[in-house]
Amino acid sequence: MKYHVFLSFRGEDTRLNFTTHLLQALKDEGLDVFFDEEKLEKGEQLSQALSRAIAVSSISIIVLSADYASSKSCLVELSDIMDRYSVEQQIVLPIFYHVNPSDVENIDGSFKKSFDEHETRRSVDEVKQWKTAFAEVGKLEGWHIDGSISDRPETQYIKDIVAYVMQKLMKHQVFLSLGEDTRLNFSNHLVNALEKVGINVFPDNETLKKGEKLPPTYSRAISASNLSILVLSKAYASSKSCLGELSDIMDRKHNPTDKHIVLPVFYHVDPSDVRNSGGHFKTSFEEHESEQPADRVQQWKTAFAEVGKLKGWHIEGGKFDRPETAYIKDVVEYVIKKLTNIGFESASEELVGIEYQKNAILKLIEQKDCRVIGLWGMGGQGKTTLAEAVYKNFSSEFESHWFLQNVREEIKKQGKECLRNEFLSKLLKSNVDIGTPSIGSTLTQERLNKKKVLVVLDDVDDSDQIDYMGVKHFGYGSKTIITSRDRQVLESGGADTIHEVKGLNENDSLQLFSTFAFKQLNPAVGFQDLSRRFVMYTQGNPLALKVLGSDLNKRSKNYWESKVERLKDCPPEKKISEALKISYDGLDLVEQNIFLDIACFFKGEPMKRTKLILSGCYKGAVCGINKLVDKCLIDVSSPCRRRLKLLDTISMHDTLEEMGKDIVCQESKTLGKRSRLWNLKHVEEVLKYNKGTDRIQGIKVDMSPMGNLLFQPSVFESMINLRCIFFYYPWSWLIKEGEAYKKLHTCQDDIISLPDELRYLRWDYYPFKSLSSSFNPKNLLALKLPYGNMEQLWNEVHQDLVHLREIDLFSCKNLKKIPNLLGAVNLKRLDCEKCESLVELPSLARGCRSLKKFPEIPNNFYELDLSETGIKEVPDFIEHLDRLHRLSLTNSMVKDVSSNISKLKSLSSLHLSGCPIVKFPTIDVPSPSLRFKSLKYMHMDRFKMHKVFAPDLLDFNLHDCMILEAVSFADQKLYQFDSSDEDYVFLMLFFNCLNLNQESTNNIEANAMLKIGSLAKKWAARYDREKRRDNFQRLICCFPGNKISANKFKCQSMNSSLSLKIAPNGGSGSRFLVFAICLVIDLTDCCRLLDCRCEYQLTAAGGGNGGGGYEKLGSVISLFKLPEPEKCMGDHVFILSSIDMVKEDQNYEEASFEFYIRNWGLEDDDVDMQVERCGVHVFYVDAESDTDDTDRHAGN
DSSP states (O other): OOEEEEEEOOHHHHTTTHHHHHHHHHHHTTOOEEOOHHHHHHOOOOOHHHHHHHHTEEEEEEEEOTTGGGOHHHHHHHHHHHHHHHHHOOEEEEEEESSOHHHHHHTOTHHHHHHHHHHTTSOHHHHHHHHHHHHHHHTSOOEEEOOSTTSOOHHHHHHHHHHHHHHHTOOOSEEEEEOGGGTTTHHHHHHHHHHHTTOOEEEOOSOOOTTOOOOHHHHHHHHHOSEEEEEEOTTGGGOHHHHHHHHHHHHHHHOTTTOOEEEEEEESSOHHHHHHTOTHHHHHHHHHHHHSOHHHHHHHHHHHHHHHTSOOEEEOOOTTSOOHHHHHHHHHHHHHHHHHHTTOOOOOTTOTTOHHHHHHHHHHHHOTTOOEEEEEOOTTSSHHHHHHHHHHHHGGGSSEEEEEOOHHHHHHHHOHHHHHHHHHHHHHTSOOOOOSSSOOOHHHHHHHHTOOEEEEEOSOOOHHHHHHTTGGGOOTTOEEEEEESOHHHHHHTTOSEEEEOOOOOHHHHHHHHHHHHTSSSSOOTTOHHHHHHHHHHTTTOHHHHHHHHHHHTTOOHHHHHHHHHHHHTSOGGGHHHHHHHHHHHTSOHHHHHHHHHIIIIITTSBHHHHHHHHHHHSTTHHHHHHHHHHTTSSEEEOOSOOSSOOOOEEEOOHHHHHHHHHHHHTTOSSGGGSSEEOOHHHHHHHHHTTOOOTTOOEEEEEOTTOOOEEEOTTTTTTOTTOOEEEEEOOHHHHTTOOGGGOOEEESSTTOOOOOTTOSEEEETTOOSSSOOTTOOGGGOSEEEOTTOOOSBSOSSOOOOOTTOOEEEOTTOTTOOBOOOOTTOTTOOEEEOTTOTTOOOOOTTOTTOTTOOSOOBOOTTOSEEEOTTOOOOEEOGGGGGOTTOOEEEOTTSOOOEEOGGGGGOSSOOEEEOTTOOOOBOHHHHSOOGGGOOSSOOEEEOTTOOOSEEEOOOOSEEEOTTOTTOOEEEOSOOSOOOOOGGGTTSEEEEEOTTOTTOOHHHHHHHHHHHHHHHHHHHHHHHHTHHHHTTSOOOOEEEEEEEOSOOOTTTOOEEESSSEEEEEOOOOOSSSOEEEEEEEEEEEEOTTOOSEEEEEEEEEEEETTOSSSSSOEEEEEEEEEEEEOOSSOOOOSEEEEEEEEGGGEEEOSSEEEEEEEEEEEEEOSTTOOEEEOEEEEEEEEEEEETTOSOSOGGGGOOO
16 A cells, blocks of 8 residues: 555654644544554554555655664654655655754754664664665654744644645556566666656556555556556566556556557567567466456456557667667657646746735736736736746646747847837737837737737736737737736736735745745754844835845854844835845955856856856856855746757846846946946947956947947047957847848948957957957957948967857858967857858867857868868858868767758768767658768768668768667659769768668668669770770668578689689670679678679670680779778678679670688788688670669679
8 A cells, every 4th residue: 555644753742632632633634544543542662564664655744853872763754754754755855843944964962862772782884874864854854843832833834735745646647567578677767757857656666466456556646647658568468456556547648638648669579570470479468368257368368469559668688789778758848848838837946925916916807808917016026926826827728828028128129029029929920020109910910819829928028019019919818917016017008917926925925935044944043033134124025035045045143143133224215126136245356256147247148158257267166156146146048049059047036136236236327437338328438439448347238329429549448457348239130131230330341440358249240350459368258340441350370269168150241251269169159141252261170069059151162171170060051152162070070960961962971970869860860852962971970870771872881880770762763874983983882780671681782783783884985995994883772680591692702712604695786794793701800991802704605615716804893991990700791883883795605603702911911811702793795775674684
């Protein structure tokens, strides 16, 4: 039997009071609670059943009383509980009953005495184990029941504990059904992975006794779950309990109202064996049939077969299979996607006290006449959090839905028009482009009128924004939630009702505050009164409670008292802002500067870039950023916009941003003496009148509302400590381009002086011809000058560019040259796309592992070598490089290649060897539309795909692709040879692709023979010319194997020689013989270079004893240079032919062949290798035409 709760306590301390009341309250809620009745009555020792009970309980509650640690049985229980907690993430809830949590964590007070006594009686290792577990419990969040006169009644604590337990025991999202053979390995890891991402799992970690009926507990768990995962292993069907679970799960799936999702994982078993009850499963079902009723077994078999037909994951487990961790990652991501789509998401732990207001909004949504709901409240009051909770609860009930965050900020960043087009595109699920202030398009209005949508417009500060987004056009039943600090905005914007988002009540405020201040759910002893005062002063504002609580965490009582006195003397209207300021004052100088930089410059910026820039400005910047996160002063969030592949961004509450900017404004009344400038008017005044000083560290301004501004070329010379310049346009402006955007000018338009302390320089439409020759970019981390006017970056060669990570020169149309950047050893991104005058790249790319993104370059490049870089993706914009002939990414980090690469009409050579490629649409999708137009050479050694649709090329290399199983030729149209191909080697190399199946080797063999047949005609047509030249032309095909196809090579031998009959020439004209040979060679001990020498003799009719005579010929084919450092493995099949194996038929009737393989070693260590098998095929080509069907005349 499983239990909801295991109750651990010291009976002699609490069995007659607190524990009894808690037990009864839990039972009153219908929970199954395990407790030792004997202990409740007598306080006796641990029974063996307790350990088993702990293992099958979902939550363990530990009542830590003063005498708890004196009991050996209690400590054994606690140790067992913490073992389960560390391994299986079991929920553990400590209750510090009349004891100090710090005494538990530090083993102090009465507990020290108890452990001292244990050390005199028990083994050192046993006591040490108890102490470690005991201290770990002291670090967990729980309830601290002080028991003093000023403390709350125990009944209130019990009520809170029971409510918390009920919340934790919410319905399971995932039910996991598994066999005994995966319980301690794969399934265990899968459960842990699911739980780590916040998914509730009901894992079956014990095998039920044979013959036992499926327990009601399991049936309830299945019926309460949204999704079931079946880990179908070899032992699965041998368990009656597993088959019972499976049958129950499939019954749920068949119920149309349940919409239950079933995901099978075929673990080391063949899905076809599941479908057909074959393999191991056949034996298992036969055993069941001898013991169980026939109808029950048939029910199991039917359900089992149905599961085998479902889509899932097949984990073979062979040495070439993916790691189990990769499969588990895929399963978890898929489960998240499925659960999200049906509207089940975990609630945040911090949504304290939100339920009441959430329910109020839900009631408003249910009212038909309430279409637009306004949420009004001060900053930090929880408007966005409340809107998000309602949105998640209801979004699945609407045809379309979208949560548009930070409307005010997004409009500043990308403009109203761009934001609206993106927003409406999401709702209508198609591209929308409206260029007028109102939605004038009748079609767009009609489409919106037909849509029932749920929309959240977050942080609106202008009523015009509501109408602009088209709210009035949404269809019947639509609901729009709008958050704003300004009630007038909501009234003017047409809100049907306005809900004031109020602060939390005292109890909820205290719980939220305690979560951050004490990492528990209630205040510590001695801090209750102080905590209540802080709660009172913050007026229930969640942001202030979190920020203030985080700052007070682990602070002394004196610190608390000094801060509360500071709030006491503050006017009521300023108490919240002062509470936030307290947290800022508690930071050190570097942390304060980082906070101000983020408030003024980096809010909404990618976290990765921000860390990079700030690390160049301050030592320990990453630690400082983490400190701000810990103190709830900033947060890291994933962007809601998916149009661009944005990274995690830094977010900061508006209230904190305003506080930070206010702190900067208080630095000085003189603008030039402030550390940071961001206000347009302030920046214009400082630049225009040259008021800058050494106090200024950063300037950021949106130039879109700016007029033309003329300033001195020396304007930055006095700003010697200037580290960051952000002169930018919103994205929506940049895409339009225009000369009018060049708004910053000097009296000399060719140059401007810049300070050497610059770390970050972004200047859109940079108006000057170059960077100043006096500027030394030694400290520069990022240089972003898109749409700039410069012709060159700088005159001199700067070797000290070690800090430079990024250069963005997009659409700098006058740029002719990029200087030598060999000193930029850490450069990760270079964007010089649309630099129309640029004709060459600097020598920077090859071997630069830090270069992670494919450079955006102009389309006039002929060759691009990005080998041994850190580039991970060949992006869609590759199609614009329409003049590119050769692209090399050898030994780079490329995993994903865009299908647009097939659109390169000039690309002839593509080198991707050594890349961990997992996606390459041109070869893993058989589509004529993806056919390369001019590609001749493709090398993809060591790539990571299971199946390939091979293009038909001049040279196709797939060495050492160990997991490759299937090869077919997507393009049935044979490669079209042209005159430039005549002197080249045709290669089809699948060397060391040891996992190829038989069908694949047949496909490779057939394609090679088809190609030789076509070449035979070309070679025969040029016979007279070619026999006087070096015979370089040849075809080499290689793949693993030890057999020669009897269909293609009817004449075979089990050694290195053979003879065959030449078919008589039945035609009236002359003909040519073209020989194709097939050899099996063991390459285990070969070196890097092999030659195949073929000696053959052609005997004419009547030859031998006085007949027509014979002719001895020879041919040497240099096979290939073997790749390094991979080891050659086993037998390989070679199909070979060359132009010097073409012979004009002189009435020959027999041919005999002898083959030799020369292994060219080092230091004259050359040896001949053994040919295991050989075969020969003859193509007969009529001399009059090179278009005859050669196979029609083929001989042996």
